[in-house]
Amino acid sequence: MKEFRTRFKLWLxxxxxxxxxxxxxxxxxxSIDAEGSLKAAxxxxxxxxxxxxxxxKKMQQCLNVPLVKKQRGGALGGQTAxxxxxxxxxxxxxGFRTDIExxxxxxxxxxxxxxxx
Amino acid sequence: MKEFRTRFKLWLxxxxxxxxxxxxxxxxxxSIDAEGSLKAAxxxxxxxxxxxxxxxKKMQQCLNVPLVKKQRGGALGGQTAxxxxxxxxxxxxxGFRTDIExxxxxxxxxxxxxxxx
DNA sequence: AACCGATATGTCGAGTAGTGCATAACCAAA
DNA sequence: TTTGGTTATGCACTACTCGACATATCGGTT
Numbered sequence: 001m002k003e004f005r006t007r008f009k010l011w012l013x014x015x016x017x018x019x020x021x022x023x024x025x026x027x028x029x030x031s032i033d034a035e036g037s038l039k040a041a042x043x044x045x046x047x048x049x050x051x052x053x054x055x056x057k058k059m060q061q062c063l064n065v066p067l068v069k070k071q072r073g074g075a076l077g078g079q080t081a082x083x084x085x086x087x088x089x090x091x092x093x094x095g096f097r098t099d100i101e102x103x104x105x106x107x108x109x110x111x112x113x114x115x116x117x
Numbered sequence: 118m119k120e121f122r123t124r125f126k127l128w129l130x131x132x133x134x135x136x137x138x139x140x141x142x143x144x145x146x147x148s149i150d151a152e153g154s155l156k157a158a159x160x161x162x163x164x165x166x167x168x169x170x171x172x173x174k175k176m177q178q179c180l181n182v183p184l185v186k187k188q189r190g191g192a193l194g195g196q197t198a199x200x201x202x203x204x205x206x207x208x209x210x211x212g213f214r215t216d217i218e219x220x221x222x223x224x225x226x227x228x229x230x231x232x233x234x
Numbered sequence: 235a236a237c238c239g240a241t242a243t244g245t246c247g248a249g250t251a252g253t254g255c256a257t258a259a260c261c262a263a264a
Numbered sequence: 265t266t267t268g269g270t271t272a273t274g275c276a277c278t279a280c281t282c283g284a285c286a287t288a289t290c291g292g293t294t
Contacts, residue, residue: 002131009126014119039240048283053242070241073291077239088232096228103220104127111213115205156270165253170272187271190261194269
């Protein structure tokens with residue numbers, strides 16, 4: 001009896017660009033919502049600020065939708081928060097991803113499990 | 118109305134190794150079955166023989182199951198063919214993957230489509 | 235006006251996956 | 265026994281991603 005773990009990656013692409021939205025960017029948006037700033041979000045996710053910033057930029061450009069409102073300066077230096085659009089995206093993708101997660105588990109049981117026991 | 122394409126990657130891991138079986142290795146086995154040799158399979162898939170060989174080796178080691186029978190030498194130089202086990206794996210993973218493919222399409226329609234139209 | 239901490243962006247280097255040789259080893263058939 | 269085409273495997277080089285730095289900019293508070 002082998003012990004396997006199922007793994008999957010999920011993302012969206014357009015004709016022009018690959019990976020415009022996916023697990024990483026989804027986590028980033030969630031973290032921004034929770035932390036209130038891009039810097040704090042990146043630290044919370046243990047990724048570099050440079051990467052978080054780049055991911056966010058790509059997302060915004062490709063989706064062409066204002067997902068976050070950023071502010072520079074101020075006593076706190078600045079902040080980043082999700083727009084309504086951004087929150088909708090997080091919610092939608094969460095549902096999307098959850099469904100797939102369940103489907104993967106179910107399909108594994110159906111097709112693979114018997115094979116490896 | 119944006120045009121998105123859903124993308125996903127699917128694979129299996131063990132406690133010891135990541136990616137012991139997945140789309141790439143699945144395609145490799147299928148191609149071996151169709152072509153009759155590792156070399157032809159790699160060419161058919163447009164990957165280097167080096168990689169195909171490495172992938173196959175890893176798969177065999179981690180699954181610890183004889184997926185293919187290889188033969189060196191002979192008039193044709195050698196050949197590689199799937200074992201019964203190998204065929205079963207291909208079949209099982211095909212079903213597994215197909216289910217996920219459908220689930221992704223369905224979940225996309227359910228969760229994302231309305232958001233981007 | 236000075237300050238402080240976050241956003242904004244380029245660059246260089248490290249780590250990694252994959253490709254391209256190069257070279258054995260193998261063995262049925264001619 | 266020579267040959268040919270494949271399996272087998274190491275190694276150097278390449279391409280790409282990401283992280284670490286460095287630096288500039290911004291603007292509400294003090």
